[in-house]
Amino acid sequence: MSDRKYKLYSDSTCDLSEDILKNMDVTLLDLSFEVNGVVKRKNDMTLPEFYSQMRNGAVTKTSQIGISDYEQAFEKELAAGYDVLYLGFSSGLSGSFNTSCIARDSVMEKYPEGKIICIDSLCASTGEGLLLIKADEKKKQGLSIDELAQWITDNRL
Structure with missing residues (x-):
């Protein structure tokens, strides 16, 4: 289990308003x-x-989302000493999630001490947004990256 702090990422398909997002500690990729x-x-x-x-x-x-967008975002965090948990748009609707996994593997070759966890939300729009809101709340409650990844996996349906 990693002792490093981590950043929560998702994508613009979560359809959350700017009012909601301003109170969250999450970075969205468009x-x-x-x-x-x-x-x-x-x-x-x-x-x-x-x-x-x-x-x-x-x-x-x-x-x-392009592979270079993922690589730049993930590498920026790992280079700064953070791990990354990415909650992605449903793989049933887009190839973005699979691209995030390819980018993860590429970045991890340069930063083997870090951790990037990519999770398929299996949803989009409001469902993805609600899952992201809950993930942000759980992160703020102190869940580790591994605990949050497990919580998301257990609750995404």
């Missing part, structure tokens, strides 16, 4: 999307703008 071939991130456009463009015929598509 999935990107395209509107008429232009790559955008969550804060580039409001949902009403996005849906308005769709209604007006814009071509849209989503994209998973």
Whole structure:
């Protein structure tokens, strides 16, 4: 079991509001999307703008989080002496979770003393958000990274 402190990560598919997120100790990685071939991130456009463009015929598509985004985030934490627990978007809906595992393995080769735990939430949106809120609460209550990983695994359904 690791004595190192750890950071809690998830992704923008948890759909939590900024009001909720400001009280949480969590870092979100953004999935990107395209509107008429232009790559955008969550804060580039409001949902009403996005849906308005769709209604007006814009071509849209989503994209998973890139491996370099995961590697940069995970490496930054391990280099600073933290471990990482990443709660990911359902593997049934996106390849992002699998990409996080590839990035974890790559970063762990450089930082074998650290720990990165990636957990498939098996959900998205409100379900993922609620699980993340509870995980943040449990982390603040003092659960170790291994204890929290087990709690998430036991309660994600």
